[in-house]
Amino acid sequence: MAQSIGVIGGTGPAGSSIAVRYAYLGHRVVLGSREAARAQGVAADLRERLGGAGANLEGAENAAAALCDIVVVATPWDGVEATVRPLSAALAGKVVISMANALYRDGRNMGALMLPRGSVAEHLRSAVPEARVVAAFHHVPAKELGMVGEPLHSDVLVCSDDAAAAEVVSALVGEIPGARGVLAGNLSAAAAIEGMTAVLINVNIRYKTRTSLQLSGIRES
Numbered sequence: 001m002a003q004s005i006g007v008i009g010g011t012g013p014a015g016s017s018i019a020v021r022y023a024y025l026g027h028r029v030v031l032g033s034r035e036a037a038r039a040q041g042v043a044a045d046l047r048e049r050l051g052g053a054g055a056n057l058e059g060a061e062n063a064a065a066a067l068c069d070i071v072v073v074a075t076p077w078d079g080v081e082a083t084v085r086p087l088s089a090a091l092a093g094k095v096v097i098s099m100a101n102a103l104y105r106d107g108r109n110m111g112a113l114m115l116p117r118g119s120v121a122e123h124l125r126s127a128v129p130e131a132r133v134v135a136a137f138h139h140v141p142a143k144e145l146g147m148v149g150e151p152l153h154s155d156v157l158v159c160s161d162d163a164a165a166a167e168v169v170s171a172l173v174g175e176i177p178g179a180r181g182v183l184a185g186n187l188s189a190a191a192a193i194e195g196m197t198a199v200l201i202n203v204n205i206r207y208k209t210r211t212s213l214q215l216s217g218i219r220e221s
């Protein structure tokens with residue numbers, strides 16, 4: 001049976017795209033918010049987009065999203081720790097996906113912030129040490145992620161200190177047509193992945209596009 005997926009901060013572009021994509025793929029999805037009514041409104045709009053395929057998508061408070069089998073944290077980076085800490089009992093032992101990037105804008109240029117623990121994912125792990133934190137989806141543009149009828153045409157870098165949890169997330173990525181999860185090391189790799197997202201956004205700005213990452217040379221085993 002498909003795992004349920006909760007999205008904390010699901011009302012933004014990133015979280016709602018993950019929510020609609022996995023609801024379309026048949027998962028039960030709980031799109032979370034600090035305000036249940038806001039989540040219910042966004043979920044209703046997405047259900048309408050999905051037509052008959054959207055019955056398994058609901059909106060609720062973040063705390064309800066945290067009860068799902070797999071939980072995605074899709075808030076801005078500076079809200080992550082304060083958001084997940086009160087949910088630590090629900091998140092303990094679960095695969096928790098960190099997709100937040102700590103970036104800043106300087107005119108037309110994006111830069112990466114250097115965080116004390118290295119990455120947003122490592123801050124999340126320090127706030128909820130019993131969660132199986134996996135960093136993924138940082139560099140996937142929300143728009144393409146949310147276009148459920150279209151293949152994604154992207155590799156998705158996945159890293160974690162929990163190898164089994166990373167495999168779970170890599171397989172979840174692989175459910176999206178055209179997407180491939182690429183195992184990219186321990187959670188310490190998250191800093192580079194989050195930072196690289198600033199570089200990709202700069203490329204997007206310069207070339208007026210939305211790039212996707214595709215690595216060559218990986219032989220399928």
Ligand SMILES: NC(=O)c1ccc[n+]([C@@H]2O[C@H](COP(=O)([O-])OP(=O)(O)OC[C@H]3O[C@@H](n4cnc5c(N)ncnc54)[C@H](OP(=O)(O)O)[C@@H]3O)[C@@H](O)[C@H]2O)c1
Nearest residue numbers: 009011012013014033034074075076077079100101138142
């Ligand atoms: N946008 C993209 O294309 C994209 C792609 C990959 C990764 N990301 C990353 O994913 C994360 C979310 O991106 P986004 O563009 O969706 O961001 P966003 O729209 O700014 O925020 C997402 C949601 O987080 C909640 N939120 C806002 N401030 C918060 C706070 N201080 N504490 C707790 N919750 C807060 C809000 O929901 P409620 O008010 O309903 O609670 C908001 O709708 C970011 O860290 C970003 O770097 C974004």
